Amino acid sequence: xxxxxxxxxxxxxxxxxxxxxxxxxxxxxxxGLPLVWAYLFAVWAVLVVAVAVLSRRGx
Numbered sequence: 001x002x003x004x005x006x007x008x009x010x011x012x013x014x015x016x017x018x019x020x021x022x023x024x025x026x027x028x029x030x031x032g033l034p035l036v037w038a039y040l041f042a043v044w045a046v047l048v049v050a051v052a053v054l055s056r057r058g059x
Contacts, residue, residue: 005054008054012047015043021039021040024036
């Protein structure tokens, strides 16, 4: 399980780096939010769910 949590942490670090964030920095609205903020919220939510699933399993 520890290796999977480290992989999730590495994925989070990659998702929040500037080159990837700059792809979503466009003047587009998604549900009233700028695209970059919608991306940040979606990635954050997916990471929270991934950590919750991994911590419940107890592999």
